[in-house]
Amino acid sequence: MLNKHRAAGLSIAPASTLFLICAGLLALYFQEPAEAQNGIALPVYKAGTTFIYSNGSWETVEAVRGDQITWRNHRNRVSVGTRDFSYRRQQWETGKRRGTRLQRPRHAWLGRTPPVSVWPLAVGNQARYIETGRWQEKGGGWRTYTAQWRSEVEGRERIRTMAGEFDTYRIVNRRYSVGRIYGRGPRLRERRIWYYAPAVGHYVRYIKDYRGRKPTRQIDLVSVRPPLDDLKASVRTAIDNNFQLALEKKRSGQKLAWNLPRQAASGTTQPTATFRTAANRFCRQYVQRINLGRSDQTYYGMACRDRKGQWRTPHL
Numbered sequence: 001m002l003n004k005h006r007a008a009g010l011s012i013a014p015a016s017t018l019f020l021i022c023a024g025l026l027a028l029y030f031q032e033p034a035e036a037q038n039g040i041a042l043p044v045y046k047a048g049t050t051f052i053y054s055n056g057s058w059e060t061v062e063a064v065r066g067d068q069i070t071w072r073n074h075r076n077r078v079s080v081g082t083r084d085f086s087y088r089r090q091q092w093e094t095g096k097r098r099g100t101r102l103q104r105p106r107h108a109w110l111g112r113t114p115p116v117s118v119w120p121l122a123v124g125n126q127a128r129y130i131e132t133g134r135w136q137e138k139g140g141g142w143r144t145y146t147a148q149w150r151s152e153v154e155g156r157e158r159i160r161t162m163a164g165e166f167d168t169y170r171i172v173n174r175r176y177s178v179g180r181i182y183g184r185g186p187r188l189r190e191r192r193i194w195y196y197a198p199a200v201g202h203y204v205r206y207i208k209d210y211r212g213r214k215p216t217r218q219i220d221l222v223s224v225r226p227p228l229d230d231l232k233a234s235v236r237t238a239i240d241n242n243f244q245l246a247l248e249k250k251r252s253g254q255k256l257a258w259n260l261p262r263q264a265a266s267g268t269t270q271p272t273a274t275f276r277t278a279a280n281r282f283c284r285q286y287v288q289r290i291n292l293g294r295s296d297q298t299y300y301g302m303a304c305r306d307r308k309g310q311w312r313t314p315h316l
Helices: 233-249
Strands: 050-053 058-065 068-073 078-082 091-093 097-105 126-137 142-161 164-176 188-197 202-209 217-225 256-260 265-276 282-292 295-305
Touching: 142 188, 142 202, 142 217, 164 202, 164 295, 233 256, 233 265, 233 282, 233 295
Parallel strands: none
Antiparallel strands: 050 058, 050 217, 058 068, 068 078, 078 091, 091 097, 097 126, 126 142, 142 164, 164 188, 188 202, 202 217, 217 295, 256 265, 265 282, 282 295
16 A cells, blocks of 8 residues: 555555446536636546545545446545545445446426536536435445535635645535425525635635534545646656655745656745644645656645654545
């Protein structure tokens, strides 16, 4: 596990078997990533990229097939979803349960079918869709459900996380019960809130509000680990050495560059902030840029110095 997922001193949990990809979803609304004319288009994910969060969890992109993304988390569980992370995963599993979901448009309202996606992102965009799914406990029978979701891009906000400070879009999804119970209409069951940072190409904060039925949960982005497993050893070594030396020697705001002309590879690491934790550990926020021929990617994160003097992304 550690050998496969090592980048800039980062240790990541193992990954093994792949799960089958489920059917594509609402491809009509998916755009290429970039600044679209009428908003921010959907993110693009690259296999091998790992997102690490403030609750100690992480997810690695196992495979990308069109708009379908296969993820593996820190518990070695696999799920499949679309590039639109505001949809719940279409295929999922936990230690005790597994299930599938499908999102579909709502019926036409006053002759017009409501949008099913808020992408490309623009403040004020709204969408509605129906989610149907089934799940089972291990060894048990299948159960089914139906839910209504309403999505909205409520605004823009600059927020500070462990990975840095970012301009974000606030995307809010609300889940309602379906049908009438004792004459009452649909009831709000939960809210899910994402703060999407175009600079990162992923959300940097995620909040689950269960409306008092469970404690509200929030996770922030700590680091994005670049996909390095398929690179030559010399390139991986250059990236890691540059990362370690920049965080150890450079002041905040200063860049340290590396370059391997024969490999058509180059990059920089720039510390952006330095602080000390309550446990008396030195930590630094950074921006890491990696250029591999036609691919030029930027990664944000935080790393702390361990007892051996190595800078590593903390597993909080």
